[in-house]
Amino acid sequence: MMELFEMMLTTSLWAAVIRIATPLIFATLGELICERAGVLNLGIEGIMTIGAMAGWLWVYQGGDLWGGIVFAAIVGMIFGFIHSMLVVYLGLSQHVSGIGITLLASSISYYAYTLLIPFSTTPPKIVPFSAFEVPILSSIPVLGQALFHQSALTYLSYILVIITFFVLYKMPIGLTIRMAGENPVANEAQGINVLLIRTGAVMVGSALMAIGGAFLTMSAFDAFYFGMINGRGWICIALVIFASWRPGKAFLGAILFALFEALQVRAQLIGADVIPYQIFSMMPYFLSILAMMLVARKAAYPKALLIPFRQGDRI
């Protein structure tokens, strides 16, 4: 117990927390934007996979790192666009379409990967983003090195939390996005094209998910592996609910989950002789469920989430 407590004060733990949290922050923000506009995007797991694949591939083929991020975002947008065609314009089930997108996107990723690199036993590597120290801020004790000695993508995720907040709450376009998720009829009655707003939100959200995936191959690791997203997308769906659809809380939720994850890895090392390691692997998910039960029971979810909107319809 004491060991765990001491660990909480080490820079290395918090640095790991931030590393684990970064892809979750991107993808949770992405999902949050989709859901604020009234569209559940269960394609998240697949879009993260193909984002990871696309970003890595761009760099592997000789492109530069930021080009890879842009490419991943564009690929994410394309899948977001497919999802919105199905659920926004055709009004199909958001669950079914989302799962379909996940299967399609991950399968395409794996297929493309096997086609391009058929005979490798060790996955080919790229040179990932390197850590960048922010002057002054990084000299804060313990947290300074953890928060501000990270890759540029991590800083981008911090900035995106703030931007998402300002767009949603301070800009006219954010109000229309939130209204699209609360009462699309009200949007229409004010002369706003709900279908366009929803499609835009889903595409932007999907781009963020893809960048979250790309972080894994381009910063956390340096290669693409099968199954590397490993349920992170599904965790983000839960994090959005945990966050009650608020960007700031989404950030904290991602940090909290990452803390559980980082702790369990370390706890495995300490307690592996006594307790099977699977128990530790289970802990973050178990604690997430617990946290959801405590926090999200009374969440005020967007009222029009999951409800397709057709022009001329009345509530």
Place this chain on the structure above:
Amino acid sequence: MKKLQFSEICKSFGSVVANDNISLSLGEGEILSLLGENGAGKTTLMNILFGHYVSDNGFIEVGGQKLTPGSTKASLDAGIGMVHQHFTLADNLTVLENIILGTEPLTRLWSQKKQAYKKLQELSKRFGLVINPDARVADLTVGEKQRVEIIKALYRDASILILDEPTAVLTPQESEQLFKVLKEMVKAGLSIMFISHKLNEILEISDRIIVLRHGKVVGEVATKNASKESLAEMMVGRKVTRPAYKKLKKGKAVVELNDVCLKANEGSTSLNNIHLKIHEKEIIGLAGVAGNGQAGLASILQGLASPSSGDFRLFGESLNKYNPTFLTKSGVARIPEDRSKEGVIGEMEIWENFLGEELRTKSKSGFFIDKKQAVSNAEKLIQEYDIRCEGPFASTRLLSGGNIQKLILARSLSNNPRFIIANKPARGLDEGAISFVQQQIVNAKSKGAGVLLISEDLDEIFELSDRIAVIFGGRIQGPFDSNKVNKNQVGLMMSGEMKSDSIYEN
């Protein structure tokens, strides 16, 4: 000067003609009422004006300019504001957010909320529409929500305001307040189109009345030349008589609620210490704005929910088994609030729906459906209650609202029930069907039934009831003899602004 002109508007949906060559105009500073029954084409016409539908033929001009069809934005920009019957507000957002939505260019980086506040305050002051801009819409009363809708239109500098059944959800006092605001707006130069089927209001508020029937304009009168009777006849197409009230000597108590409480689920109102006694041969009208506990009370009386405390005596015996089948069997008839959701199963055939409530009693040896008998029974009832349909094997969902209501009445009243719970039985029906439904309830009363009539329509309550109770915030006041209270008092009690002490009796 013509502010708004509809010319030869036609619109059909499949083989149904909703608007048939409608031409009408709205002058400056005028309040024009559009009167018509459900399905007369009022809403379709407004949807065309507002760009939700495109008309098959004809055009609309605003201030002499042709309006682009099929574009809500064009209508808004032309200065048309609409207060929908079902509010288009988002509960989780604030009043201000709801109002400024869509008024700013989407490319703007920063919402200018300060200026919006200022404009909002000016409008509030000018028209006497008081509202807190920072309140969450979910926390507002229905009347306040409507105020937000009106401000929303004014905020966009609308010069033409269209109100679709605006008083349907208001108490009499709130309606009065609304009328004051409307008159203020007309003075300021706005033109108003008022859509309703309530004759009293139309006569009070408008300058001119246009009557629609079956998608056509069938009459146009200046309000000063109109009377309630002539309008009703024009609207329905024939003379309509409402059932006459007759006082009967009341019998034994059929329902007694003593200190009944019900804890609220999410989204409903709890019931607090309800005392209510309903006798044979009497109709008790329960007035109240929707959402004040009517739903909970109705489900207890139908056996769908059991009270969390208190005593429910049915026909003199304390009830301890809350089970709809049992209650139906012992002589409780129900006319549910949402007739197509709770009253019938649309996908099933008519004879099946007749059988629905009596599966156990009307089956062979309690096990097999006696189809032959059920069908002949259905045929008989279809005849008796004049249900317009293709026969007992027609799918129920194809019936009109009025005919579904007749089916429900036939099913529940043909067994000579001793207690009837009628929850908004006339809601959404046209005049002909309303008078039929009300007549059936009055007939049941003279046959000996006790009736609880839940309604938001005070006219209906006062026309039919022997005694009137008011429900507000899950508490009941009264019942009072219906000749001892007036609509004004009941209206005040409905909004919780008056306690019954002054006229108390039980």
